[in-house]
Amino acid sequence: MQNKKCRMTNQRKVILEELKKSKEHLSADELYILVREKLPNISISTVYRNLEALSECGLISKLEPGKTQKRFDANVKPHFHIRCVNCGRLDDAPFVIIPEIEKVIQRFEASVSKLTGYDMKGYQLEFLGICPKCKESMKKQKTEQ
Ligand SMILES: [Zn+2]
Numbered sequence: 001m002q003n004k005k006c007r008m009t010n011q012r013k014v015i016l017e018e019l020k021k022s023k024e025h026l027s028a029d030e031l032y033i034l035v036r037e038k039l040p041n042i043s044i045s046t047v048y049r050n051l052e053a054l055s056e057c058g059l060i061s062k063l064e065p066g067k068t069q070k071r072f073d074a075n076v077k078p079h080f081h082i083r084c085v086n087c088g089r090l091d092d093a094p095f096v097i098i099p100e101i102e103k104v105i106q107r108f109e110a111s112v113s114k115l116t117g118y119d120m121k122g123y124q125l126e127f128l129g130i131c132p133k134c135k136e137s138m139k140k141q142k143t144e145q
């Protein structure tokens, strides 16, 4: 499945570099702003297309959290995320997938596949919460009232 003819064009290189540098889970729009500083003539649709291509060859992962915008992740190792239900911020959950858990997930995947008839392509686990920034501003709002 890997490296389905992934031509590394200059555009893709820049997009990948910017995503890695940011260490965040950026949406295509956010990445577009960063990439435009290096490639002023690039269009948003080109950024989109290249992001899709990069995720297809496994160089980045595509995240589709809840109802929010698609985000992209330079970290392609299996890891979990935590999302703020208030502002949509997405962070890596510092949670190590130990072999025991991986085994459980594999068993879980196998049974889901059996029951639904789907071929499994992976999984996403997302923790939900209120991020520190939102928590802070909520606290402030309360004391101001
Ligand atoms: Zn938040």
Ligand SMILES: [Zn+2]
Binding pocket: 025, 073, 075, 079, 080, 081, 091, 092
């Ligand atoms: Zn991540």
